[in-house]
Amino acid sequence: MSLREPLVVGAFRAAWRFARVVPEDVAVTASRRVADRLARRGGPRVEQLRRNVAHARPDAGPAELDVLVRDGLRSYARYWLDAFRLPGWTRERTVGTVRMDHGEQLRAALADGRGAIGFLGHLGNWDHAAAWSATELAPVVTVAERLRPEEVYEEFLAFRRSLGVEVLPLGDPATFGTLLRRLRAGAFVPLLADRDLSAAGVEVDFLGERVRMAQGPAALALATGAPLFPFGLFHEVAGGRRVLVIDVGPQVPVPDRRPDETSREHRRRAVAQMTQACADALAAVVVAHPDEWHVLQPVFGQG
Template structure:
């Protein structure tokens, strides 16, 4: 293992131990101070977050964006803190600190054994959402990017298995077939899809820009007939309690085949239209809760100026 990899593994393990060993109130305060320090220091990823969040708040003044970036980093730090502590949460806390909204159709599909697919963005705390779903809905199967170094990836797999979630490697040719089998057996397959990590994504309109999003959710729904639901994740504080909201949007229907349209053309159009519908639902949540959209990487296609004279 290289020195860089050893440092990454050590930092991950130190964060894991700190989050679990320190009293929660103190850990929350420490995570907030760390986020504020990062916001003040800036850097490429902080500036990228600022550019991304400006899409959700295009009319915000610089000072407003400063606050939004700070709040976004605080939210992201809290995500990591809660993720590290999740395996030690009781079932009562995992369930009690979440609220399921507008999810009757999703729950009914899973209760009938039909399986279901969810389109998620990097919002709120998707690990908590998966743990809640594994407890309250159905077996959860998803995919995840292979992290480097490999030892960190292996520990993340073990962590998510401890939450009751089966994780398949993104990009592995066998993963798609496994997802098909799990769906047909009645599993719930939530997929983080607001970033295309494969190069085979669908270009959609999103927050007045063009973004490539993963085609996996729509492709799986079409291949199996399982219903596809966009789900927004965000936190609310009511009566002093911080609660993760899983807000299930309307099912995204598969468009009918047009006269004279071949199967391949229909599939391509259906994937594009279904992914766009999911992107539209995601955009509503990001606009309402921009500080909970944890994307510090470039996602928007660059704007190419027109040639001179046009």
């Protein structure tokens, strides 16, 4: 363990306790002030967010980008605040502050026991969406990057289990096989796929550039026959309440195999086309809600 790791664990636990014990309005105000301070101070992560958001709004001038970065950091801080407080929410709040749009195909697939796969970006609050889905749709199984320090990773596993979500480790050779079994048993498998963390991703066009995104969602759909849906997550205020909108895109079709294609060639082409369809759907949501795209790491120039 490095000398820095105990500090990270301590800071994480302090933030977790603070978010849970103070009144919500106080915590929201504090999170916004922290976000605004970070926006003014800048730094590598803030500048990376600025570069990412600029791809969604290429005509934005410096002043508009300043506002988008500030709002993006406020949204990201609110994500963490809500995530820390989620285990203490009532079922009524967890369920009652979510609206799913265009989810008929998804519900039908899960009701038939076929399982379903979601292609998600780092938008809105995916932990809240997963908690809602575990209650309202089907058992939820997903994959997460193994964080350092290990204690923080274990805390997050316990947190997501408390929401009814099974989390499998990214990079474990057994993970893909487990996902296959869970899908065949009727589970819902939403996967964050807008960043390729495996070095085995697929090149796609995204917001005017070539980038790499995870191939897992398309590969699982091909292997199991479970339908693949792109998802958009963003917030609206309705009736005085902040509501998480889960916007389900149309099912992504599997391309027909060409007469001259081998099965391997068809799989490679199908994964690329299906991932591109998901990237197109994600791009539309990011353009509409750039402040809710929580990516402070490099995305562009990685293709």
